[in-house]
Amino acid sequence: xxxxxxxxxxxxxGPPIEIYFFPFVGGGHQIPMLDLARLxxxxxxxxxxxxxxxxxHPLPPLPASIAVLYLSDVYLDTSLSALPVTDTSHLAExxxxxLVDRSPDCIVVDGFHRWSPAVIGPLGVPxxxxxxxxxxxxxxxxxxxxxxxxxxxxxxxxxFVVPDIPDKILMTRSQLPPYQRRPLNPGEEKGMxxxxxxxxxxxxxxxxxxxxxEGSYVEYFRKKMxxxxxxxPVSLCNEAMEDKLGRGKKADIDRVSCLSWLDGKGEKxxxxxxxxxxxxxxxxxxVEIAHGLESSGCSFIWVxxxxxxxxxxxxxxxxxxxxxxxxxxxxxxIRGWAPQLVILEHPSVGGFLTHCGWNSTLEGVxxxxxxxxxxxxxxxxxxxxxVTDVLGIGVKVGSRDWSSWSTEAKEPVGREKIERAxxxxxxxxxxxxxxxxxxxxxxxRKAREAVExxxxxxxxxxxxxxxxxxxxxxxxxxxxxxxQGD
Ligand code: UDP
Numbered sequence: 001x002x003x004x005x006x007x008x009x010x011x012x013x014g015p016p017i018e019i020y021f022f023p024f025v026g027g028g029h030q031i032p033m034l035d036l037a038r039l040x041x042x043x044x045x046x047x048x049x050x051x052x053x054x055x056x057h058p059l060p061p062l063p064a065s066i067a068v069l070y071l072s073d074v075y076l077d078t079s080l081s082a083l084p085v086t087d088t089s090h091l092a093e094x095x096x097x098x099l100v101d102r103s104p105d106c107i108v109v110d111g112f113h114r115w116s117p118a119v120i121g122p123l124g125v126p127x128x129x130x131x132x133x134x135x136x137x138x139x140x141x142x143x144x145x146x147x148x149x150x151x152x153x154x155x156x157x158x159x160f161v162v163p164d165i166p167d168k169i170l171m172t173r174s175q176l177p178p179y180q181r182r183p184l185n186p187g188e189e190k191g192m193x194x195x196x197x198x199x200x201x202x203x204x205x206x207x208x209x210x211x212x213x214e215g216s217y218v219e220y221f222r223k224k225m226x227x228x229x230x231x232x233p234v235s236l237c238n239e240a241m242e243d244k245l246g247r248g249k250k251a252d253i254d255r256v257s258c259l260s261w262l263d264g265k266g267e268k269x270x271x272x273x274x275x276x277x278x279x280x281x282x283x284x285x286x287v288e289i290a291h292g293l294e295s296s297g298c299s300f301i302w303v304x305x306x307x308x309x310x311x312x313x314x315x316x317x318x319x320x321x322x323x324x325x326x327x328x329x330x331x332x333x334i335r336g337w338a339p340q341l342v343i344l345e346h347p348s349v350g351g352f353l354t355h356c357g358w359n360s361t362l363e364g365v366x367x368x369x370x371x372x373x374x375x376x377x378x379x380x381x382x383x384x385x386x387v388t389d390v391l392g393i394g395v396k397v398g399s400r401d402w403s404s405w406s407t408e409a410k411e412p413v414g415r416e417k418i419e420r421a422x423x424x425x426x427x428x429x430x431x432x433x434x435x436x437x438x439x440x441x442x443x444x445r446k447a448r449e450a451v452e453x454x455x456x457x458x459x460x461x462x463x464x465x466x467x468x469x470x471x472x473x474x475x476x477x478x479x480x481x482x483x484q485g486d
Pocket of ligand 1: 027028029031247248274275276277278303336337338339340341356357358359360361363
């Protein structure tokens with residue numbers, strides 16, 4: 001049936017629209033871009049191709065309908081541990097050659113390939129930008145940057161209201177990256193105020209989100225920043241258990257032990273704790289988290305990820321912690337990579353302590369769980385405000401300071417704060433927790449509706465494809481006119 005449908009689409013539209021997807025290597029970027037490729041590959045008139053770098057480090061398995069092209073055999077770490085500053089400009093020439101050779105209908109490019117507009121622009125291939133951020137975060141960043149409101153605060157901890165946006169959002173300068181805390185020097189803009197310069201001259205922006213989650217910010221974006229297609233949550237295209245388990249990396253816990261541990265718990269009893277693909281926590285922060293979780297009395301799954309390199313191998317756990325949680329069955333530690341989608345969707349999971357990376361935030365929303373927000377870096381403090389102050393589905397743990405991936409936070413968030421926030425979102429957290437859970441469940445339902453046939457994300461994705469079809473037809477007409485003119 002699938003092939004027949006493709007053949008009939010081909011007759012209607014001609015050969016499929018060729019969309020190239022050029023992901024960046026970090027987890028929070030590569031994972032949603034591969035999901036985007038999956039999502040578009042399910043549209044019958046589209047053929048999706050993923051560009052990658054080295055056959056020595058293959059991508060996770062993808063459906064056979066998606067092609068993979070290797071740009072070069074230069075080693076580029078695809079282990080999801082690359083940092084946003086990783087320079088990929090050695091791929092410029094191979095990319096140019098490929099695009100000249102194949103001229104796809106469009107290319108979706110991660111904004112961290114900062115050099116790519118200069119390569120793609122002159123070739124006339126429509127470039128669609130992908131930053132991995134939601135509309136809210138991009139709008140808040142834009143409003144802060146454009147108005148310079150943060151510069152006027154008397155110190156780093158004085159709250160200011162973000163101007164020009166639909167909700168009243170309070171921020172402090174300490175929650176912003178250093179380059180947003182002061183006016184930029186001339187020449188500093190390029191590469192810094194990303195994604196503004198990356199968006200310049202692009203065909204439009206793809207956003208992993210859905211309209212009902214942040215509709216007024218989708219509109220803000222379209223009015224003030226540029227065209228966007230809002231097509232998520234993209235994680236929902238991983239329907240099969242195998243896809244969920246293999247997403248990103250192979251999980252460091254086997255499915256059976258993870259699921260049987262969860263099966264042994266009551267409904268919504270467990271809080272899932274994870275800080276994303278890059279988390280590098282200091283030992284002092286890990287200790288506070290361990291104490292906070294234990295004294296909350298809740299059951300928990302805690303993904304420990306990477307400990308800071310210089311502290312690896314040191315024993316940071318509170319005395320007897322690991323034995324105790326194993327004996328009482330209160331906690332499960334996962335060192336390395338967790339099958340996050342599988343865990344979040346399990347009925348025993350009733351809360352998510354998250355660093356507010358956008359993918360995790362959206363996956364929490366999609367699973368319908370209220371969140372404890374523990375932002376650290378990037379645009380995570382903006383995402384926190386969306387979850388707690390706009391959507392009302394989370395409680396702030398109380399992080400105060402933005403810190404870069406490579407530096408340690410000024411002071412760790414204390415165990416009492418962690419315990420209190422966890423208690424407030426989990427079962428037994430009273431009326432406020434019940435309300436949050438109800439709202440989160442409602443948003444989860446809307447997330448699914450958005451990607452179903454006729455939903456807002458479904459429509460946006462098809463709108464983009466229809467536009468690419470029109471563009472192709474127009475080009476064909478123009479070239480036949482040129483030939484006739486000859
Ligand atoms: N992830 C996962 N297992 C882990 C850690 C992360 O599956 O142990 C996935 C998670 O589901 C999400 C992505 O990695 O899709 C992390 O992206 P996010 O934007 O939340 O954070 P980042 O890694 O960019 O800080």
